[in-house]
Amino acid sequence: MTIAIIGPGAVGTTIAAELKAILPETKLIGRRKQSMTYFPENTSKAITIDVSSYDNMNQTFDVIIIAVKTHQLGTVITQLKALAHPDTLIILAQNGYGQVQRIPYQHVHQAVVYISGQKVANQVTHFRDYRLHVQDTPKTRELKTLLSSTKIELILENNIEHKIWYKLLVNLGINSITAIGHQTAKILQLPEMSQLCRNILEEGLKVAQSEGIHFPKQTVDDIMAIYKGYPDEMGTSMYYDVMNQQPLEVEAIQGYIYERARYHQLETPYLDSVYIFLKSYHRQFTQTESE
Ligand code: NAP
DSSP states (O other): OOEEEEOOSHHHHHHHHHHHHHOTTOEEEESSOEEEEEEGGGOSOOEEEEEEEGGGOOSOEEEEEEOSOGGGHHHHHHHHHHHEEEEEEEEEEOSSSSOGGGSOSSEEEEEEEEEEEEEETTEEEEEEEEEEEEEOOHHHHHHHHHHTTSSOEEEEESOHHHHHHHHHHHHHHHHHHHHHHTOOGGGGGSHHHHHHHHHHHHHHHHHHHHTTOOOOTTHHHHHHHHHHTSOTTOOOHHHHHHHTTOOOOTTTTHHHHHHHHHHTTOOOHHHHHHHHHHHHHHHTTTTTSOO
């Protein structure tokens, strides 16, 4: 089995490091040829992982794992023709939803990613977890067998949509308020903010139900309890993106839920407001980014 990982960031480098240990021919592909310094499990033991550029590729792969940010996907799709064959298994290791339909191949799956890490320049620090959830299919089962001798846990799901929506909802509340409020998780200390976050989640849950994804009644309470467990100083990816003046994954998270809300003609005033604020912020980058 030949494998490529596209996107030498926190998630992609972690997956590549584990795969290279059992399949040294595994390629980590980036926009340019470079070397990443990878620190597994927040240790100081550095591993060098080589990144190949698209120009150096003259083969197709049986499995391609795409781990770029969702707003970076457009340019990756244009490269797939040279890297994928009709039977390639393509896994999107990204947050958000709605990206699968953009990829014109037969075996494309959205994964739910539980790998925590951070990339700064060409250094990647992996903090914790190595987990990806994907739909159970003959091809993903084959990949799971291959990965069983690595730390990457591939969890096969009968209903991946449920897992995707749960992560979408968890991202929806805290990412929205920390990014717009320019504050870390301590923003939830203000009771009115906590109520606002709850209102956003209630609307997200309503959209999920209309999509036929059913969650128990206490789901919003459960997610609020997860947020409560976050240390005050903890930021979210969208908070850091705003603070660092970077594009946001807004279209794949708030934008996707907003679009589904419009489709079902639901009234979602809190969701609409946060989406419009974040979209407006993100628009400043769309002249230079592909989407
Ligand atoms: P990241 O660290 O920013 O990595 C993205 C990588 O993709 C960067 O190295 C970037 O390189 C590269 N890239 C951009 N455009 C590319 C292209 N056209 N071809 C090849 N490579 C390209 O992002 P991440 O944190 O790994 O996140 C990836 C996905 O996983 C996101 O959807 C994120 O929400 C999700 N996720 C992340 C975490 C986490 O803890 N990090 C946890 C759960 C889920 P350059 O821009 O330097 O060229």
